[in-house]
Amino acid sequence: MAAAGAVEAQTDDSGGLSAICTDRPTKSDSACSVEPGHWQLESDLFNGAFQRADGVTTDTWYVTNPTLKYGLAPNIDVEANMVPFAFVTTRGASGSDTQSGNGDLYLRLKDTVLASGPVQIGLVPYVKAPTARTGLGDGAWETGFNMPITIPLNGAVSLTVSPEFDALKDRAQDGRHFNTSQTIDISYSLPKGYTASAELWGDWNADPAGASRQYSFDLVATKAVGKLFQLDGGVFFGLNRATPGVQIFTGLSQKW
Numbered sequence: 001m002a003a004a005g006a007v008e009a010q011t012d013d014s015g016g017l018s019a020i021c022t023d024r025p026t027k028s029d030s031a032c033s034v035e036p037g038h039w040q041l042e043s044d045l046f047n048g049a050f051q052r053a054d055g056v057t058t059d060t061w062y063v064t065n066p067t068l069k070y071g072l073a074p075n076i077d078v079e080a081n082m083v084p085f086a087f088v089t090t091r092g093a094s095g096s097d098t099q100s101g102n103g104d105l106y107l108r109l110k111d112t113v114l115a116s117g118p119v120q121i122g123l124v125p126y127v128k129a130p131t132a133r134t135g136l137g138d139g140a141w142e143t144g145f146n147m148p149i150t151i152p153l154n155g156a157v158s159l160t161v162s163p164e165f166d167a168l169k170d171r172a173q174d175g176r177h178f179n180t181s182q183t184i185d186i187s188y189s190l191p192k193g194y195t196a197s198a199e200l201w202g203d204w205n206a207d208p209a210g211a212s213r214q215y216s217f218d219l220v221a222t223k224a225v226g227k228l229f230q231l232d233g234g235v236f237f238g239l240n241r242a243t244p245g246v247q248i249f250t251g252l253s254q255k256w
Contacts, residue, residue: 017228022253023067025220025232027201028162028183029148031122033112034071040255042067047249053241056092060244062103063087065251075112080105086136099135104128122148140169144179160185172209179205193224201236215239216247228255 021032024042034040043066051058067081083103090097106128114121125145130137144166151159166179181203188196199218205211220234233250 017255019224019227020230020253020255022222022230022232024251024253025222025234025249026160026183026185026187026197026199026218027181027216027236028160028185028199029110029122029124029146030160031112031114031120031148031150033075033110033122034069034077034255036071036073038071038255040069040077040253042069042251042253044249044251047247047251049236049244049247051238051244056090058091058244059087059089061087065103069110075115077110079108079110081108082106082131088136099133101133101136103132104137105131118152120150124148138169138171142166142168142176144168156189158187160187168205168207170209171207175208177206177208179203195222195224197221197234212242213240214243216243229253 017035017038020040021030022040022042023029024044043064044062045064047062047065049060051060062083063085065081065083067079069077069079071077082105086100086103088099106126108124108126110122110124112120112122123145124147126143128142130139130141132139144164146162146164148160148162153159160183162183162185164181166181167176168179169175170177181201183199183201185197185199190196197218197220199220201216201218203214205213216236216238218234218236220232222230222232224230230253231250232252234248236244236247238245238247
């Protein structure tokens with residue numbers, strides 16, 4: 001089995017497919033891609049994030065969050081992600097407000113530029129289409145890329161780093177500004193198909209209207225059910241006031 005940050009190269013006994021390798025459930029991507037002509041679905045079953053800052057409470061719930069992948073060529077796949085339904089409730093001294101609807105559409109291409117050998121490297125450019133309603137999205141086309149790098153430390157432990165660089169819309173004008181994030185993930189393979197991961201994540205946003213930084217410490221676990229199906233769950237802990245204090249989720253992934 002393989003979780004985010006743990007690349008599995010062995011082949012199973014059905015159809016020659018490798019064991020499932022996913023980007024979820026950590027915030028870091030994995031370097032692996034889906035085999036040509038095959039599909040993979042990765043999704044939350046539920047996902048809730050809770051933030052308390054400056055007297056304002058923000059609760060965000062996703063009703064699933066599917067990413068569908070299709071293998072185009074050896075080491076290359078295409079991916080689409082959109083939250084079909086989200087609730088965002090904000091409460092403060094002036095009252096409460098709830099926004100609901102679908103999220104933005106993310107289209108990605110993953111190229112495993114280094115697929116052989118112990119170290120694996122991926123390149124993942126993306127574009128975001130503004131399909132979310134006002135209040136759930138910023139109404140702008142945005143783009144960026146990340147570069148997941150997975151390094152085995154021994155037979156059971158792997159290290160993944162996944163730097164990302166984005167061009168995001170300014171809050172106060174129509175220009176674009178620089179955003180970057182970094183994840184450092186340690187994954188440990190356990191008996192009976194379990195994997196446990198711990199991760200540090202940081203995001204640095206250089207919006208001219210006000211720069212911001214977010215940090216979290218994340219704990220996740222996965223369970224492989226056969227070669228092509230995976231269950232997962234986890235909790236993210238915010239490390240500063242700009243980051244949701246707690247985010248909890250569970251999900252699943254299937255390849256075919």
